[in-house]
Amino acid sequence: MKRRHLLTTAAALAAAPLALAHAQKKTTIRWWYHFDDPASNPAALVADFEKANPDITVQAESIPWGGGADYDNRLYAAIIAGNAPDAAMVKFNNQPRLIEMEALAPLDSYIDGWSGKADIAEDFWRLHRAPDGHRYYLPVQYVVLYLYCRQDWFAKAGLKLPTNFEDFTAAAQALTGADRWGFGLRGGAGGHDHWASLVLGNGAKLSKGGLTSPAALAANKWFIELFTQRKVFPPSAPNDGFVQTINNMKSGRTAMTIHHIGSANDMQAALGDAITAVPVPIGSTGGWSSFGDGSNAVLAQSKSRDAAWKWISYLSTGAANVAFNKLSGQVTVTTSGARDWNVQPARFLAATTASLKMAQVLPPTAQTADFTRTVWPQTTQKALLGQITPDAMMQTFEKLYFG
Amino acid sequence: MHARSLPWLLLAPALLATGFLVLLPVADTLWLSLHDVILYRPRSQPFVGLGNYIALLDDADFWESLGHSLVWVVVAVGLQFSLGFTAALLLNRAFPWRGLARALVIVPWALPSVIIGLVWTWMLDFNLGLINTLGLRWGLLDAPVAWLAQPGTAMLAVILAVVWQGFPFFAITLLAGLQGIPKELYEAAEIDGASTFNSFRNVTLPSLAPVIATALLLRMIWVANSLDLILVMTGGGPGTATQTLPLYAFLKAWSGADYGHGSALAVVLAILLLGVVSTYAARANR
Numbered sequence A: 001m002k003r004r005h006l007l008t009t010a011a012a013l014a015a016a017p018l019a020l021a022h023a024q025k026k027t028t029i030r031w032w033y034h035f036d037d038p039a040s041n042p043a044a045l046v047a048d049f050e051k052a053n054p055d056i057t058v059q060a061e062s063i064p065w066g067g068g069a070d071y072d073n074r075l076y077a078a079i080i081a082g083n084a085p086d087a088a089m090v091k092f093n094n095q096p097r098l099i100e101m102e103a104l105a106p107l108d109s110y111i112d113g114w115s116g117k118a119d120i121a122e123d124f125w126r127l128h129r130a131p132d133g134h135r136y137y138l139p140v141q142y143v144v145l146y147l148y149c150r151q152d153w154f155a156k157a158g159l160k161l162p163t164n165f166e167d168f169t170a171a172a173q174a175l176t177g178a179d180r181w182g183f184g185l186r187g188g189a190g191g192h193d194h195w196a197s198l199v200l201g202n203g204a205k206l207s208k209g210g211l212t213s214p215a216a217l218a219a220n221k222w223f224i225e226l227f228t229q230r231k232v233f234p235p236s237a238p239n240d241g242f243v244q245t246i247n248n249m250k251s252g253r254t255a256m257t258i259h260h261i262g263s264a265n266d267m268q269a270a271l272g273d274a275i276t277a278v279p280v281p282i283g284s285t286g287g288w289s290s291f292g293d294g295s296n297a298v299l300a301q302s303k304s305r306d307a308a309w310k311w312i313s314y315l316s317t318g319a320a321n322v323a324f325n326k327l328s329g330q331v332t333v334t335t336s337g338a339r340d341w342n343v344q345p346a347r348f349l350a351a352t353t354a355s356l357k358m359a360q361v362l363p364p365t366a367q368t369a370d371f372t373r374t375v376w377p378q379t380t381q382k383a384l385l386g387q388i389t390p391d392a393m394m395q396t397f398e399k400l401y402f403g
Numbered sequence B: 001m002h003a004r005s006l007p008w009l010l011l012a013p014a015l016l017a018t019g020f021l022v023l024l025p026v027a028d029t030l031w032l033s034l035h036d037v038i039l040y041r042p043r044s045q046p047f048v049g050l051g052n053y054i055a056l057l058d059d060a061d062f063w064e065s066l067g068h069s070l071v072w073v074v075v076a077v078g079l080q081f082s083l084g085f086t087a088a089l090l091l092n093r094a095f096p097w098r099g100l101a102r103a104l105v106i107v108p109w110a111l112p113s114v115i116i117g118l119v120w121t122w123m124l125d126f127n128l129g130l131i132n133t134l135g136l137r138w139g140l141l142d143a144p145v146a147w148l149a150q151p152g153t154a155m156l157a158v159i160l161a162v163v164w165q166g167f168p169f170f171a172i173t174l175l176a177g178l179q180g181i182p183k184e185l186y187e188a189a190e191i192d193g194a195s196t197f198n199s200f201r202n203v204t205l206p207s208l209a210p211v212i213a214t215a216l217l218l219r220m221i222w223v224a225n226s227l228d229l230i231l232v233m234t235g236g237g238p239g240t241a242t243q244t245l246p247l248y249a250f251l252k253a254w255s256g257a258d259y260g261h262g263s264a265l266a267v268v269l270a271i272l273l274l275g276v277v278s279t280y281a282a283r284a285n286r
Helices: A002-025 A043-052 A066-080 A092-100 A108-112 A122-127 A151-156 A165-174 A192-202 A214-228 A242-250 A261-274 A305-315 A318-328 A335-339 A346-358 A367-384 A390-402 B002-033 B051-057 B060-091 B098-104 B113-123 B130-137 B151-179 B183-191 B196-225 B228-233 B245-255 B259-285
Strands: A027-033 A056-062 A087-090 A137-144 A146-150 A181-184 A254-259 A275-278 A289-298
Touching: A027 A305, A043 A056, A043 A305, A043 A318, A056 A305, A066 A092, A066 A367, A066 B245, A087 A092, A087 A305, A092 A289, A092 A367, A122 A137, A137 A305, A137 A318, A137 A346, A146 A151, A146 A261, A146 A346, A151 A261, A165 A181, A165 A214, A165 A254, A181 A242, A192 A214, A192 A254, A192 A289, A192 A367, A214 A367, A214 A390, A242 A254, A242 A261, A261 A275, A261 A346, A275 A346, A289 A305, A305 A318, A318 A335, A367 A390, A367 B245, B002 B259, B051 B259, B060 B098, B060 B151, B060 B196, B060 B245, B113 B130, B113 B151, B113 B228, B151 B196, B151 B228, B183 B196, B196 B245, B196 B259, B228 B245, B245 B259
Parallel strands: A027 A056, A027 A087, A181 A254
Antiparallel strands: A087 A289, A137 A289, A146 A254, A146 A275
16 A cells, blocks of 8 residues: 555656646747727637647737827837737837837748738738838738718718719718718827828828928818818817717718728617718829728747747637627638628628728838827817918928928 | 934835835936937937927927916916815805715815816717707807817816816815814904904905915916826817926827927926925925
């Protein structure tokens, strides 16, 4: 009996180093994420991934967004402190800063050897290539901005849904009336997407001299005069943010506004078939529809890059990517997932995919974050209120980007 | 030796906490303000001396924010004091349900600033706000007003919100002061034939003067430093119409990631407030 006990103990002791080695092999990775709806929780995705990869534990950390500044600054601070997550959700506008900090791990070799690569359209890979030629971002979600239209009001007024700026202006004016406005402008933070569609798509260009050319100044003057002269935006437009523009549309105060498929289910619930979406108008510069990107990156500080890549590539693969986008309210980047996409009504997905051909992003330079967060809202609001001229507004933007 | 070191030993925890939590951040802010510190360029933080401060002299936004701060502090604290003093005088009188009224008056002071900002943003909303709805219904307005989207009304709106938040501080503080005035002083004034106004002028005001001065100084410091209400309600807009100095410093440092410039703004604000703080400290030490 005693000998048997000794043998058992010896066997246990002999096995201990093996068990220890096994335990040490388990890798924990930290992943930072943000969803518009804070109630969305990726726990089920994490559980599925960990089941398939028992040697990896994913610690998903929800980081407050705060208009982008909160998330970005926390990420920069974590990188400087040497405590960066292994992987994080990222956007194009912070890529130049992250590259400057040498904070991103190049993903070229991972992507080239990845079986899921072919399931993501070439357009995404084109947009996700950094200025230095490397690929640091793996697309996980996307939206393209489109134009919401109250199709019942258009039909009643005998108007066709706008495809160009002449139709857009005529409709905005015709549909403006008592307590109702033709277009709901987002003049507060985040409204640069509206301006880009209406000005960069109609004569202005984001290249040296392209913001102060005669065509650019004319396009911007027209844009500002939609508020100051034609009065087709609500008087609250200079300070309206996302919530106000969406609520104005849902409560029947505005006939058109610009947003993306992320708000489609809300719009459908509020207005039913009265609302539809079409690509933003196309002007002399071929139209501009802001590409709302969402990617994952592996941080250069990570000591578990392979495990971090496994996790982010899982999130961009087929069914997992569909599940991820059900949480984020955006659109799958996979071709296979898009085939049976039924998260939002089909007409909104159709407007999204039709807008892809004119999808654009702001320049991948350090100035873009300043432009979107402070320079655009402050300068545009001043122009809308008549404190500066529309031309001075464009000169401010030209100076910021091109000196 | 032991008797001399004992006080320092007893003070050590408080001194250590103050050193780490106050003096160290202040020293760090001063260091940042003398360097070109961009958060996403951690390897390049060159010493620029007073460069960040000199740049402020040519910064139109700085001067505009300074002007807005002056309006913000003087008007907001002035209105808070007037409203709070009136409320204190009313609450000092006997009337039914006075206990309940005294409890309710503290509610705005007890609410977090962010909640107050959101509540007032919705009340002032152009389309769905209570202020426009009631104004139109009662015939006070011809058309809805975009309160937060016009430079003149936006500043008024944020001041209105901070007045609502801050007047209970004056009401409660001055009420405590009023209750501490001996009744005999009023009786003597009445025997001397003083009218109600004369009693107020010659008894109430002189007796309350120390409390009023301390409350005003404290509130001026708090209001001058506060940016949360403005950040929530207007973000400093429209344009820069409601951008005060602390908000400008915050936006420079946090949104713009320019900690050198932002720290210089914070130091300037601190120096400006130092006058008020030293007056308060001198009073407190009397």
